[in-house]
Amino acid sequence: MRKPGMKRFILLTLLAALPVLLLVAFYIIRDPFHVIKPYRGKIYNPGDTISLTINWGHVTVESYKYFNPEGQFDSFIFGSSLSGYYLIKDWKTHLPDDARPFHFNASRETLYGILNKLYYLGSHKVKIKHALIVMEDEMLMRRPLDADVLFVQHPQTAPEVSWWKFHQLYFNAYRHPELVAYLLCPGPMTKMVLDKGYATTDISDRDESINEGSYHLADSLIANDPDAFFTPEHIAQYSLPPKQMPCQDKITAEVEWLLNNIARVLEHMGTDYHIIIPPHYGYEAISSSDLYTMEVIFGQGRVHDYSHDPKTGIDIHYYYDDGHLVAQECAHLMDSAYNEVTLPSPYLKH
Numbered sequence: 001m002r003k004p005g006m007k008r009f010i011l012l013t014l015l016a017a018l019p020v021l022l023l024v025a026f027y028i029i030r031d032p033f034h035v036i037k038p039y040r041g042k043i044y045n046p047g048d049t050i051s052l053t054i055n056w057g058h059v060t061v062e063s064y065k066y067f068n069p070e071g072q073f074d075s076f077i078f079g080s081s082l083s084g085y086y087l088i089k090d091w092k093t094h095l096p097d098d099a100r101p102f103h104f105n106a107s108r109e110t111l112y113g114i115l116n117k118l119y120y121l122g123s124h125k126v127k128i129k130h131a132l133i134v135m136e137d138e139m140l141m142r143r144p145l146d147a148d149v150l151f152v153q154h155p156q157t158a159p160e161v162s163w164w165k166f167h168q169l170y171f172n173a174y175r176h177p178e179l180v181a182y183l184l185c186p187g188p189m190t191k192m193v194l195d196k197g198y199a200t201t202d203i204s205d206r207d208e209s210i211n212e213g214s215y216h217l218a219d220s221l222i223a224n225d226p227d228a229f230f231t232p233e234h235i236a237q238y239s240l241p242p243k244q245m246p247c248q249d250k251i252t253a254e255v256e257w258l259l260n261n262i263a264r265v266l267e268h269m270g271t272d273y274h275i276i277i278p279p280h281y282g283y284e285a286i287s288s289s290d291l292y293t294m295e296v297i298f299g300q301g302r303v304h305d306y307s308h309d310p311k312t313g314i315d316i317h318y319y320y321d322d323g324h325l326v327a328q329e330c331a332h333l334m335d336s337a338y339n340e341v342t343l344p345s346p347y348l349k350h
Contacts, residue, residue: 023175030183033149033170034059039066042208050190052179052199053150056081057106057113061120061154063211064102071209073102074127078117079134080109082278082324086134088210090331094338095130103211108151111135111258112144116157118265131266131273132334135294137286137307140250144258149173218320219327230317238322240282251290259297274337277305278330281322283313304337 031037032052039062044051064073075095077083083105091101104117114133121128145160146152149170155161174180179198182189193199204213221229251259266273275298277286285307294303312318318329325333 023180024171026180026183027171027174032174032179032183035167035170039063041066042206044203044206048203050186050194050199050201051203052193053197055107055150055152057109057151058154060104060106060211061156063208064104067102067209067211071100071102073100075099075101075130076104076121076128077101077132077134078109078114079105080136080139081105081107082136083109083132083134084213085320085324085327086132086276086330086334087214087327088207088212090327090334091132094334099130101130101210105211106151106153108142108146109139110142110144110146111139111255111262113153113157115258115262115265116153118262120157122265122269128266128269128271131271133262133273133275134278135275136278136280137247137250137284137290138280140255140286140290144254214327215320222326223328226317235316238281238316238319240322247285247287249287249289251293256293256297259294263297273302275303276333276337277303277307278325278333279306279309279312279318281313281316281319283310285313301340304333304340306333306336 028036034043034054035058039059043054043059067073075091077086077088077091079086084103088101088103092099095101104121106113118128145158147169152166152169153161155163155166176198178189178192178196182193182198190199194201205216206213218229275294277291277294279285286305291303291305306312312325312329316322318325320326
């Protein structure tokens with residue numbers, strides 16, 4: 001027979017643990033970051049106007065696993081969020097009729113992330129017939145692994161990221177009192193989570209079957225009534241002084257190793273691929289030395305640099321915001337790349 005003191009101790013222990021158990025249970029039930037429950041073909045619900053910020057690299061892998069048995073994808077667009085608006089319908093005009101494309105991107109993607117995704121697809125016996133890599137200048141200097149909940153790589157693609165570390169990272173982010181309060185009572189806490197960047201109202205129109213987000217309304221306004229989208233307030237919000245040119249070299253020995261390995265994997269798979277270096281608002285162009293290194297590694301006919309275009313580098317009318325090119329301009333860049341048009345660096349020494 002247990003002593004009364006032991007019963008009291010067990011009861012107090014359970015009472016002390018109850019808040020933690022409730023916190024864990026609420027986290028599992030709500031799954032606020034979409035990393036607990038199995039992916040079932042959609043992220044947003046109809047009518048959603050706000051969402052906690054999501055790790056799109058994780059969504060990409062889960063979406064691929066869910067849709068590939070039917071889609072049998074063999075062509076992939078790789079890159080950061082900038083690659084998301086290179087629309088499949090526009091890319092398919094440069095591919096064979098039987099190509100089956102899919103977006104395999106991630107927010108703030110790294111070279112290591114692209115390499116890991118190539119390894120992941122190869123390990124699942126996927127033959128990548130065609131690839132488009134959108135490789136902005138900034139990608140050359142991003143750290144290989146990011147421990148931020150928005151950018152941490154999926155444990156199934158990054159061997160250094162264990163499932164334990166992955167979910168520990170998300171649970172620690174969830175424990176912020178503001179987030180718990182928002183999940184319990186969203187109305188009064190909405191402005192706070194938006195101001196702190198925990199949530200976003202940037203809800204794109206998604207074709208989940210190819211992991212593609214787009215902005216149908218914005219694209220329609222830009223095409224038919226651009227002044228309705230590029231209002232004076234919008235333009236003022238994103239006014240930036242052009243950056244000093246030319247840009248500094250960013251390809252270190254480590255970055256060169258990553259680029260060489262990406263090239264080797266694509267060559268081993270026999271992939272027909274092209275790399276687009278897009279313009280960036282503020283005129284952030286790739287250095288001539290880095291461009292030359294990439295052309296040596298991948299081949300001059302595969303690397304297409306548009307970061308030196310002063311027209312698109314300083315005009316906000318080519319962008320949804322201060323970094324993402326509008327879909328129509330992305331389509332123009334794909335047309336140029338597949339017609340082997342590349343801007344020469346104005347700083348290239350002959």
